[in-house]
Amino acid sequence: MANNFTKTSVKDAGRVELHDALSLTGAEVSINALPAGASVPFVHAHKQNEEIYGILDGAGRAEIDGEVVPLAAGDWLRISPSAKRRFFAGEESGIRYICIQVKENSLASYTAQDAIIG
Amino acid sequence: MANNFTKTSVKDAGRVELHDALSLTGAEVSINALPAGASVPFVHAHKQNEEIYGILDGAGRAEIDGEVVPLAAGDWLRISPSAKRRFFAGEESGIRYICIQVKENSLASYTAQDAIIG
Numbered sequence: 057m058a059n060n061f062t063k064t065s066v067k068d069a070g071r072v073e074l075h076d077a078l079s080l081t082g083a084e085v086s087i088n089a090l091p092a093g094a095s096v097p098f099v100h101a102h103k104q105n106e107e108i109y110g111i112l113d114g115a116g117r118a119e120i121d122g123e124v125v126p127l128a129a130g131d132w133l134r135i136s137p138s139a140k141r142r143f144f145a146g147e148e149s150g151i152r153y154i155c156i157q158v159k160e161n162s163l164a165s166y167t168a169q170d171a172i173i174g
Numbered sequence: 175m176a177n178n179f180t181k182t183s184v185k186d187a188g189r190v191e192l193h194d195a196l197s198l199t200g201a202e203v204s205i206n207a208l209p210a211g212a213s214v215p216f217v218h219a220h221k222q223n224e225e226i227y228g229i230l231d232g233a234g235r236a237e238i239d240g241e242v243v244p245l246a247a248g249d250w251l252r253i254s255p256s257a258k259r260r261f262f263a264g265e266e267s268g269i270r271y272i273c274i275q276v277k278e279n280s281l282a283s284y285t286a287q288d289a290i291i292g
Contacts, residue, residue, distance in 0.1 A: 060257035061238045066248045074226075075284065078252040082224045082276030083201065084284040085250070101290045104282060106200045108192075110272070112230070120179045130184045132203070134196040139178035154228070154272070157288070158200030162280035164222060166193065166202040170275070172219040 084157040090116065090145035102137040108156040109133040109143075116144050116151035127151065136160070202275040208234065208263035220255040226274040227251040227261075234262050234269035245269065254278070 064077040066087055075084040090096070099119075109118070111131045118125045119142045120135060127133075127143075135141055137160055145151040164170075182195040184205055193202040208214070217237075227236070229249045236243045237260045238253060245251075245261075253259055255278055263269040282288075 060254050061243070062252045063243060064250050065246075066250060073285070074250055078226070078250060080224070080226065080252055080281070081278050082280045083226060083274060084281065085226060085228070085274065098291055100292075103288050103290060105284060105288045106198070108196070108198065108201060108203060110203070125179070125181060128183075132182050132184060132192055132196060134180045134198055136178050156201060156203065156274060157281070157284045158276055159280050159282055160199050162200045162277050163193075163198070163202065163275070164277055166223060166275045167191070170221050170223045172221060173216055174218075 082158065082162070086155045087112075087152070088143075088155060089150065089152045090143065091150045092145055092148055094150075095144040096142055099140050099142045101140050102157070104159050105137055105157045106160040107133075107135045107137075107141075108158070109135070110154040110156075112152045112154060114151040115146045115149045117146070118143050127153075200276065200280070204273045205230075205270070206261075206273060207268065207270045208261065209268045210263050210266055212268075213262040214260055217258050217260045219258050220275070222277050223255055223275045224278040225251075225253045225255075225259075226276070227253070228272040228274075230270045230272060232269040233264045233267040235264070236261050245271075 062078045
């Protein structure tokens with residue numbers, strides 16, 4: 057496959073990481089799934105990376121610096137590097153979500169300012 | 175809301191851009207939908223930004239530097255800045271997808287190397 061693009065296909069699974077599969081250079085993207093009653097078994101923060109979470113299916117909650125944030129499909133979050141975070145599925149609902157890691161303040165311009173049309 | 179996180183909720187719509195809604199600093203993320211038979215009405219490339227596309231629902235195709243790439247739910251693509259791209263829904267299926275714009279080569283480290291546990 058030429059260097060102009062890479063492609064992969066993600067089947068439903070516990071966690072899939074796309075950085076190496078797609079040769080990403082500006083982000084890590086993972087697809088994550090927790091069954092009902094489950095949680096990521098640790099709290100974490102980041103050194104440099106902003107995280108962006110998008111809830112695909114189901115429901116649950118995040119705990120961010122001690123604040124409980126209810127989550128349902130269609131919700132999106134930005135979390136600052138230093139915030140301590142942990143994710144939980146609902147008691148009676150699993151949750152599936154995308155997590156995007158990017159270096160904080162790395163975006164210079166975007167959309168119309170970065171585009172070349174035609 | 176404190177600076178440690180921001181949250182928004184996306185309802186089904188034609189296109190939603192999250193950069194300003196979430197105060198993103200390392201990416202622009204958009205959620206896009208094309209009805210059956212529709213397409214983005216132009217070809218575009220980028221100056222600095224790598225794009226990462228994830229197909230949420232439906233089917234369609236991308237044309238990347240003249241190559242036809244079939245797309246279905248669960249497919250993910252990385253497209254280099256200079257590649258000329260255009261997205262199409264299927265003739266009989268709409269398509270819904272995420273587009274992530276990040277600055278090429280901006281990611282320094284990620285996951286375990288960037289994480290602080292506990």
